[in-house]
Amino acid sequence: MASPALNRLKAHKAPVLSLAFAPSSSDTVASSSEDCTLRLWDLRTEKPVKAWLPNTFGADTVTSIVWSERDEGSIWVGCGTRVLGLDVRGGSGMLGGKPVVEKEVAGDEINQIALHGDLIAAADDLGDIYVWDTKADTVSSMKTNHTSIASTLLFIPHKPTPTILSGGLDSQIMHWDLTRKLPKSNLNIRDLIVEAAEGDASGQMFNPPFVNSLSLNEEGKVWAAAVGDGSVFVGRQGQDDGARGGKKRKWNEEAWEITALGGEPHRAGASVVEWAKFDPTRLVSGGNDGSVRIWDASRAFEQGEQEEEGATALVETLELGEGKKVNWLTTTERSGKGRVVIADTSGDILLYDLRGPPSNTNKLATLQAIRSAIRSSAPTFIPSLRTINNSTRLFSNTHIMAGKHTVAVVGSGNWGTAIAKIVGENTAQHSDVFNKDVKMWVFEEEVEHEGKKRPLTEVINEKHENVKYLPNIALPEGIVAEPDVVKAVEGANILIFNLPHQFVGKVCKQLRDSGKVSKDAVGISCIKGVEISKDDISLFPYTIGEELGIYVGALSGANIANEVAEEKFCETTIAYAPKDDKGVSSDTIKKLFHRDYFRVGMCEDVAGVSLAGALKNVVAVAAGFADGLGWGDNSKAAVMRVGLMEMKKFAKTFFPDVRSATFTEESCGIADLITSCLGGRNRRCAEAFVKTGKSMDELEQDMLNGQKLQGAGTAEELFHFLDKKGKTDDFKLFTAVYNIVYQGLPPDQLAENI
Ligand SMILES: NC(=O)C1=CN([C@@H]2O[C@H](COP(=O)(O)OP(=O)(O)OC[C@H]3O[C@@H](n4cnc5c(N)ncnc54)[C@H](O)[C@@H]3O)[C@@H](O)[C@H]2O)C=CC1
Ligand SMILES: O=C(CO)COP(=O)(O)O
CATH class of the missing domain: 3.40.50.720 (NAD(P)-binding Rossmann-like Domain)
Known part of the structure; x- marks a missing residue:
């Protein structure tokens, strides 16, 4: 039964292959599809806000997307044998701009890319792993390879020197030494499956245990693999030789502890897995059986006190419907709750917001502890859940003088x-x-x-x-x-x-x-x-x-x-x-x-002061249009008057407790409106918008030397909110600003639209 909680986002004409959330927004996700397009979605409106069409990619499919952590505005994509860098702020209107940078990186089609500082790694169909140093502009390939398609790879975070884990259809997980360009160690999942199947005729081993997807937890030490036999494996670097619930393996010199998550595996190959961004103990996997499974993997964090192997770890299953397969999924945390976006074979993107908070207090504490441990580069592995929960050190308030x-x-x-x-x-x-x-x-x-x-x-x-x-x-x-x-x-x-x-x-x-x-x-x-x-x-x-x-x-x-x-x-x-x-x-x-x-x-009046400052920025944009059109002071005064009325009406409609006097008598109200409409950056850039025909994003870049405009973005946010409320007609000026900036309404129609 398909879950009723799934919203479908429609725009792609062929199956979606990759999804990635913007680093700082749980409402912005990028998707790429076999239709050779890349789209940027606003999940608040469930609509695409930007699209790159097939001509951007030379009709190659974009198979992998990664957002830059350093620059919110940049996305890297793997596309055919190339890696492209796209500026999400570029282009005009809905249409994304040309790639900012483009590099031939791999020998065959790239399946996944990963990013670490200046390095971009790519795994390709020939089983090769490549690393492009974007700063030095050099591409190096590893000296050996997977003996079949390399499907997945990632950088292990928090390492002094960059290190890669990759997985392939040869059932191998390989841990790469980038200096020597050789594997440090490798693990063959097939060996585990054979062992696990001894005396157990479950039949799972008839599906080849390809390594389809890998994910590492935030701390960078517990990995998860989605495997072709339907199971999800978790493994971590062992600390000692003591017997534990999972299987202990020697990866050449490295001891790794591996366990298959108990409970029902996927009925067909597990295609993708991700450590949930909303809960450090949960894994989310998708499979060719059309199901998405949320697993409790907390025992991967427990030292010496694991549950018995085979104990169920499955906490939730979403069934996407007959004949569906999960191509990709990714997760985020939104207002304390979990959010999952899923790409199935229909071309739609499915949005699943977990209903309750996914984390109980202990789980949230765990997340915080893990992050604290990462930051303090704790010499030991993640402390056990019990240690974390009892710890006062990690959560005590910082001492105030x-x-x-x-x-x-x-x-x-x-x-x-x-x-x-x-x-x-x-x-x-x-x-x-x-x-x-x-x-x-x-x-x-x-x-x-x-x-x-x-x-x-x-x-x-x-x-x-x-x-x-x-x-x-x-x-x-x-x-x-x-x-x-x-x-x-x-x-x-x-x-x-x-x-x-x-x-x-x-x-x-x-x-x-x-x-x-x-x-x-x-x-x-x-x-x-x-x-x-x-x-x-x-x-x-x-x-x-x-x-x-x-x-x-x-x-x-x-x-x-x-x-x-x-x-x-x-x-x-x-x-x-x-x-x-x-x-x-x-x-x-x-x-x-x-x-x-x-x-x-x-x-x-906290709401009034805050709202006045936000809303006047939109009015300042309208005032800038008036200047750009060469209208006179009277026109601008009219814009300001209408704007002030809308600011007050908006406040009264949605924040009934605000004081009108905040808008008419305080510096944050009328006075800020005046100064912003005379001298502010929003006004200045809006004037240039009319005079040059450039987009606001371009003008921000050209004119502000890194400073940021707030008015256009606020107009867009207000528009989507008012649209949801069916109230755009009540706020004509706010709506006109949005339409002029983003929808191509000619600026000279401002007067008749307010
Ligand atoms: N500049 C002005 O005259 C006034 C601004 N304001 C308001 O104050 C607030 C802050 O504005 P400004 O200080 O003027 O900023 P700004 O417009 O100068 O923006 C540049 C700042 O953004 C930072 N930044 C860029 N990318 C970032 C990222 N990915 N993550 C975090 N930070 C990043 C830059 O490091 C820099 O500190 C805004 O809401 C603005 O509306 C209020 C009154 C006056
Ligand atoms: O808020 C401001 C003045 O009070 C500055 O406005 P701008 O961001 O338009 O420069």
Whole structure:
């Protein structure tokens, strides 16, 4: 019986072969299909938002997709014998742009690619493994190969030198030494199957035990293999020679412990397996029997206390229907729940959102512990579940210095750095209340400085200047740039969130998983944007607060960052009204932000302050269109008036408790609307949009030197939300901005559409 919970996403005309979630979004997934296209989906609307057509790939099928972890905007694909790099922001409208880079990598058709820093590895039909060093632009091949098709491969993470595991239709799993280009060890699954079948006429061994897919858990030590006989194997590097439930194997010099997951195997070959991103103890597998199975693999983490071999590990089965096969699947975590996308042979993508939280508290603790263990490069293997659950060390709150408040700024863009400057001035001035030093998290990148390429953090700490995002502005000495976001917040009890809204989810997840955010902390969000989920809207103070388990208020105002940094007088609004302020009073917050040139008005309307900042960005885009069209001041005033009305109506409709006065009387309302429509980046780029015909993404790249636009993205998010609610007609200006930016509505039709 097919599961009723599966939503079908339709666009591909032939079976989908590969799926990959964007690193920081559980709502964005890329798919490739035998129809020779690649599509990018917004799972909130269940619609494709970008497509690359067969001409991009020379009519080769894209068999494998990997998102870059370093640059959200880049996707790598394996396609025929080539690997291509695509810029997901490029192209125009729905159509993706040409490949940014393209390399002939393999001798035969590539089945899977894997990414590790600058290295891209590929497994091909001839059984060969290739590694392309994208920086040096060299391709090397391993000196030996699988004796049949190499179907799958991955890099083992957290290793000082890159290492690969690959699997093939020769039933081998091979562990590669990339320096010597030779296998360190290999394991033949066929041997295991034969052993397991001794005295057991189950018949499974008649299906050849091809290794179809491999996955490694986050910690990088427990692997899982989807095998052609229908079973899913898990294995890990052994720690001792003691007898355990699983089979112990010697891989040349390496001892590995292997066990088949108990319970019902797939009735035909298992085609794909993945450690669930939503639960470290779960594996999700798909098979040629048309079923998706979720397994409890927690015993793979237990040392010396495994369940008996054969005990059932199967926790859930989804049947996709008669005659279906699972080609691919991948998982993510979304708002604490599990999400699986599945490619079957129909060409549809099936979306399965697990109903309840997949993880009970212990499981979540396990996930956090595993991640902590990874980060602290624990010398031993993952501690047993029992150790983790009893551990206070991993989960105890970070110690907060008694007496003084410690402040951290999460974000270091144009506004992030300007706010850090203000805060650093105040922590130095009020050193009786605050610790002077303020860590500022910097999303690390290389910058060209005085003729040399150097890490941005290094330059900031040496020059006391953010040369990329706020040049020519001296920062207080107490500001310390820190590339590790977890280290940046460790020990802080006032956290200031100030980064472009598209990156907030990823960063918060990282912070939450670290377990390092003090429960005694409070936060202030300076982010202008909204968070839209499938058919719901939330605001960043709330989503950040929920994710991290702390109270978060909001700061927003008529604050063009460069002007504030130059200390030109302005006002701002801070909404802060925690039930329990954890010792950080409203007065303390005001003390932290108020300067003579930066006048703080306090209020309690967190939703109003946050919404005003987000929505005015969309109006600023419309104002920019008016400028681009050469319309006059009267026209722009009309846009601003209509915009303000829509901002208020939107707030009242979806957040009935907001105060109208927040929009009409505070700096974060009318004043921010005015300054943004006169001077902001959204306005500037929207003007250029009309004048040049370039896309907003291109203009962001051309004009902003790494800074990010918020207005167009917010218009798109609002549109999808309003569309779901059937209310686009009530918000004509917001809708017109979306239609002009993304749907080709001519800008000169703005007036008749608002
Ligand atoms: N710039 C301004 O004048 C003002 C901005 N704001 C708001 O403040 C928020 C932050 O804006 P800005 O500081 O101006 O940022 P920005 O527009 O300068 O963006 C650049 C920042 O994004 C970071 N970044 C780029 N890729 C990233 C990734 N993959 N993951 C994480 N971070 C990445 C960069 O490292 C850099 O710190 C936004 O919501 C904006 O609307 C509010 C008031 C004024
Ligand atoms: O929010 C801002 C001013 O308050 C800045 O707006 P822009 O992002 O359009 O520059």
